[in-house]
Amino acid sequence: MSRAQTKPDRMAWIKGPNAPCNVEPERPDRAWRLILLGAPGVGKGTQADLLVERLGACHLSTGDVFRAAKCIPECNRSPAMAGALDYMKRGELVPDHVVLQIIKERIGCLRCRGGFILDGFPRTVGQAEVLQMFLRAYDIIPDAVINYTLPTLEVIGRLSGRLTCGNCKAVFHATTAPPKKAGVCDHCGGVLAQREDDRPEAIGVRLEAYHKSTSPLIDYYNKLNLLISVDASGTPDDVFRRTIEALRTSTRGGHRLAAAGA
Numbered sequence: 001m002s003r004a005q006t007k008p009d010r011m012a013w014i015k016g017p018n019a020p021c022n023v024e025p026e027r028p029d030r031a032w033r034l035i036l037l038g039a040p041g042v043g044k045g046t047q048a049d050l051l052v053e054r055l056g057a058c059h060l061s062t063g064d065v066f067r068a069a070k071c072i073p074e075c076n077r078s079p080a081m082a083g084a085l086d087y088m089k090r091g092e093l094v095p096d097h098v099v100l101q102i103i104k105e106r107i108g109c110l111r112c113r114g115g116f117i118l119d120g121f122p123r124t125v126g127q128a129e130v131l132q133m134f135l136r137a138y139d140i141i142p143d144a145v146i147n148y149t150l151p152t153l154e155v156i157g158r159l160s161g162r163l164t165c166g167n168c169k170a171v172f173h174a175t176t177a178p179p180k181k182a183g184v185c186d187h188c189g190g191v192l193a194q195r196e197d198d199r200p201e202a203i204g205v206r207l208e209a210y211h212k213s214t215s216p217l218i219d220y221y222n223k224l225n226l227l228i229s230v231d232a233s234g235t236p237d238d239v240f241r242r243t244i245e246a247l248r249t250s251t252r253g254g255h256r257l258a259a260a261g262a
């Protein structure tokens with residue numbers, strides 16, 4: 001299994017279909033298509049970055065699309081996007097019709113020869129059903145749906161201590177992975193801050209939304225025979241090792257890794 005040569009810039013995903021995109025996979029037949037599930041704070045984004053580095057697909061996070069939209073001046077935001085940002089700030093799920101509109105505009109990223117690692121989408125059974133419909137229409141079967149598991153208390157600990165760089169988006173933790181200099185990113189010198197939706201009042205809302213609306217997806221993908229579960233405790237490297245092992249033992253992922261000589 002070779003490492004990806006160039007990290008995809010995801011511009012078409014983040015900015016919309018009119019943005020240029022640098023995805024040119026060397027082996028389109030080997031493109032990976034994974035869906036990551038798990039409670040907020042479980043480490044899906046970190047694992048997605050590691051998987052991108054190793055497997056070479058694009059990290060497609062709906063949360064990143066909304067966070068990028070926050071940087072657009074208010075007067076240039078569509079009413080739907082402005083509404084979505086209010087939901088996000090409170091820790092609530094953005095309504096399905098808004099999320100699905102965003103996905104529809106970016107359908108090229110799901111059909112892309114470079115593959116995808118979906119993080120934060122789907123988050124409801126309604127979203128998952130529409131995604132299945134899109135994928136079926138293009139004859140795409142995901143390689144696996146990886147469900148990251150962690151006890152709720154640990155999830156709360158991870159979310160409440162998380163610090164994110166406003167510039168390069170690197171993630172630190174106030175106690176378990178602190179930056180060398182308080183408040184400053186080790187990688188780019190940017191300012192570290194707590195995400196608005198990592199504040200205590202939003203964390204409870206997000207976890208409730210996860211249990212009510214997102215956790216039924218575990219059953220949904222289990223029935224489709226796509227689900228693999230991975231224990232998300234320990235360091236990012238521990239979790240990544242478990243992820244690759246789980247992919248190796250899964251029906252579709254195992255064939256893929258074996259074919260790549262890994």
Ligand code: AMP
Binds near residue numbers: 040088121122124197
């Ligand atoms: P994340 O970075 O994935 O934790 O997403 C941050 C926030 O964006 C969530 O708490 C929601 O408010 C919103 N969001 C992201 N993806 C979705 C989705 N698929 N459905 C509904 N809301 C979403």
